[in-house]
Amino acid sequence: MSDDLHHIGSTSTDPGTTAPARPPGAPPSPTTRLPHTRTGAAWVGICVAALICVVLIVFMLQNTQSVEVTFLWMHGTLPTALAMLIAGVGAAILTMVVGAARITQLRRLSRRQHH
Structure with a gap:
């Protein structure tokens, strides 16, 4: 077997050579990691929200019996x-209000330290 055939498919360490460019529209190689994007995160969030809504609907359909509720004067x-x-x-x-108050507190503290 010649040296030329032996090196087919191996990675070259010669700094003067570059990997061949992928043709436009070609899928990335399996080892290429795609960056995380806001759109991808939004898609995952929507999928999780949809699953939670399905669970919530099932829960509500299974718990239709009425219960007496008293809150303050009401x-x-x-159901x-x-x-x-x-x-x-x-x-x-309530959790969002407390979190917003904490974020506001931290922003004020950060502004004081940077001025």
């Missing part, structure tokens, strides 16, 4: 799932 009956959903959304809003 009294009434709601169990709706009462739990309202409580969960309320907790999420």
